Structures are given as C-alpha cells and as structure tokens.
Amino acid sequence: MNPRDARRAKEQLAERYGGDVRRGTQERILSSLESLDPHLREAAELYKAITQFDAHVAPMIPADRVRLISPIQSQMVDDDRKKLETIMEEHSLSERELHNIYQRITWDASADAKAIQADILGNVMKPELQERITKACEIAVQATRSEIALGKVLDVGCGHGAIVRSLVDAGLSEPDMYMGIDLSQIMVNNAVNRYGSARNGRTGKGRHFVAGDFLKHDFVAGGICAFDSIIFCSALHNLPDMEASIGKAASLLRSNGGKLVVVHAQGAEHVLEQHRANPVLVKRGLPTSKEWTQMLQKHTEWCLALESCPADAKSPQDMKEGYLAVLTKVSP
Numbered sequence: 533m534n535p536r537d538a539r540r541a542k543e544q545l546a547e548r549y550g551g552d553v554r555r556g557t558q559e560r561i562l563s564s565l566e567s568l569d570p571h572l573r574e575a576a577e578l579y580k581a582i583t584q585f586d587a588h589v590a591p592m593i594p595a596d597r598v599r600l601i602s603p604i605q606s607q608m609v610d611d612d613r614k615k616l617e618t619i620m621e622e623h624s625l626s627e628r629e630l631h632n633i634y635q636r637i638t639w640d641a642s643a644d645a646k647a648i649q650a651d652i653l654g655n656v657m658k659p660e661l662q663e664r665i666t667k668a669c670e671i672a673v674q675a676t677r678s679e680i681a682l683g684k685v686l687d688v689g690c691g692h693g694a695i696v697r698s699l700v701d702a703g704l705s706e707p708d709m710y711m712g713i714d715l716s717q718i719m720v721n722n723a724v725n726r727y728g729s730a731r732n733g734r735t736g737k738g739r740h741f742v743a744g745d746f747l748k749h750d751f752v753a754g755g756i757c758a759f760d761s762i763i764f765c766s767a768l769h770n771l772p773d774m775e776a777s778i779g780k781a782a783s784l785l786r787s788n789g790g791k792l793v794v795v796h797a798q799g800a801e802h803v804l805e806q807h808r809a810n811p812v813l814v815k816r817g818l819p820t821s822k823e824w825t826q827m828l829q830k831h832t833e834w835c836l837a838l839e840s841c842p843a844d845a846k847s848p849q850d851m852k853e854g855y856l857a858v859l860t861k862v863s864p
C-alpha cells in the first residue's frame with residue numbers, strides 16, 4: 533500500500549472504531565457481550581470472574597492463599613461456581629463453549645482492524661518476526677513435496693489469512709492446497725476478501741476458508757481425509773483444549789511424514805504474558821518441550837514424534853527465535 537492509501541486506510545479505520553481503535557475494539561466486545569441471551573451473558577460473566585480468580589490464585593503457595601484470600605472471597609467464588617454449574621446444566625453448555633464465546637466476540641471485534649493494519653504493512657511482520665513465520669511456513673510447504681503427499685495444508689486459527697502470503701512465498705503454488713479455519717466469521721470474511729475463495733465461485737476449487745471451531749468441524753464430511761501439514765500460527769493457545777486440539781490435528785495428518793507445526797513468532801514468554809494479562813482469552817501458555825514429551829508418552833495413539841523442540845519461555849533461544857515446535861506423524 534502506498535503511503536497516501538495507508539494514511540487514508542488508517543483514518544477510515546479510526547473512524548470506524550470511533551476515533552480510537554483500541555478503545556473501539558473494547559467497546560465492540562462489551563456491546564457484543566451485552567447483546568447475548570441473558571443466560572449466556574450471565575454464564576459468560578461468571579466464567580470470566582471464576583477464571584480470573586483461579587488464574588490469580590494458581591501460582592500462590594498454600595500459606596499465601598490463606599494470607600491473601602479472605603474466606604468471604606473464597607465463599608463468593610464457590611457460590612459463583614455453583615451458579616455457573618446450574619446454568620451450564622440447564623442449558624447444556626460446556627466449558628469449551630463458554631471459552632469460545634470470549635474468543636469469537638474478541639476476534640470478531642478486532643478482525644477488521646487486524647486485517648486493515650496488516651494491509652497497511654503489506655501483509656508481512658517486522659523482518660525478525662517474519663523470518664520466524666517464513667521458516668515455519670517452509671516446513672509446512674516442504675511436507676507437500678513428498679512423493680506420497682496429498683497436496684494439502686491446513687492453517688488452524690487462520691485469522692484474516694495472515695500467513696497465506698508466507699505460504700505462497702514458501703512455494704505453495706496451487707491455491708487448492710490451502711485450507712484455513714477460524715472461529716470468527718468476520719476474520720474469515722476478511723480472509724476471503726483478501727485471498728479469494730474460488731470454492732465460492734464457479735470452479736469449486738481454490739483456497740478454502742471455513743468459519744468454525746476446529747475441534748467441532750467435520751473435515752471428513754467436508755471431503756477431506758488428511759493433510760500433509762497442519763500449522764497453528766499464534767493460535768494453539770487460543771483454542772479451548774490444547775491436548776484435544778493436538779489430538780485432532782494428529783488424526784488429520786497423513787502418516788509417514790505429515791507435519792504438525794506450532795509457531796509463535798513473539799515466543800513462549802509473550803504468550804505467558806498474554807495469559808497473565810487475560811487468562812479468559814488465553815487459558816495457558818504454549819506447551820514446553822517437557823510437556824510435549826509427556827503428552828506424546830501419554831498419547832502414543834497420536835503417532836507423533838517431536839522433531840524440533842520449542843524454546844522455553846524466558847530462554848535466550850525464545851528471545852532469539854520465538855516458539856517453534858515441529859512434530860512428524862510416524863507409522864503406527
């Protein structure tokens with residue numbers, strides 16, 4: 533985008549968000565929460581209060597809990613838990629659904645701003661961060677080059693198609709090879725506007741963006757049995773159940789060399805900071821090397837081998853390279 537268009541795009545964006553994009557996003561989130569059905573709104577508020585309390589208490593040693601948390605406070609949270617359980621039971625709501633309410637509302641609220649800001653920057657990140665995304669995309673694309681490849685890459689939590697350009701630059705030449713899924717319909721609308729989805733058109737081919745929950749989406753019913761690679765770019769920590777998400781990804785990878793790529797350009801410590809700042813949106817950090825090893829020992833049915841260990845939070849490698857975990861699907 534040339535500087536004049538970029539200035540205009542920025543002005544239009546600020547106008548759409550009431551003069552201040554950050555404040556405008558918060559206002560959109562609040563207004564979406566307010567417009568929920570009353571039982572969902574109450575459940576979402578209780579879920580938020582309980583999650584924030586639990587995240588605040590989790591790092592405390594028992595003595596500090598006794599010293600810092602009053603019995604009245606504990607009682608109030610216990611009462612909230614009971615109230616929430618009742619609403620969830622009455623309306624057959626799961627914790628995943630509650631988590632997804634905040635995800636959907638937050639990403640819908642910020643989708644246009646993220647897409648336009650990416651357009652202004654030419655759909656690339658700062659050079660040192662872009663390098664990390666490029667490396668992850670190259671690994672994902674490489675998996676499509678094997679003799680037994682199916683020619684399919686899945687981008688989970690694809691947003692507005694943030695890594696489509698990087699995948700294409702890494703050699704993903706056929707649009708048909710790419711599928712992106714995101715919970716936010718507005719993110720997906722922006723992705724389709726920017727990168728096209730010929731499936732919406734005459735040919736039935738082309739990039740395929742889907743608005744939906746990765747954990748619920750039935751890929752097989754949609755005609756796709758497996759992918760050569762599945763990439764979570766800045767997304768795994770946003771899903772409601774990390775272990776279930778990895779398990780589902782493993783089940784969708786082709787055997788003998790399919791790749792699972794989990795990347796976060798800003799790194800593991802950055803995600804932990806996001807978790808500390810907003811435990812409702814970011815339930816936990818990304819898996820450490822040790823956690824990957826434990827999960828793989830527990831879930832031998834995944835048939836995944838850890839090929840490249842991610843850096844631990846606060847380590848020099850995390851600061852230098854960000855977070856990158858690469859797993860290979862092996863034969864059962």
Ligand SMILES: C[S@@+](CC[C@H](N)C(=O)[O-])C[C@H]1O[C@@H](n2cnc3c(N)ncnc32)[C@H](O)[C@@H]1O
Nearest residue numbers: 639689690691694714715716745746765766770
């Ligand atoms: C931090 S954004 C990252 C977007 C994009 N990958 C990028 O690198 O800019 C996380 C994305 O994950 C999506 N997401 C959250 N939960 C999801 C789920 N259960 N299924 C699919 N996408 C999900 C959100 O809607 C959001 O767009």
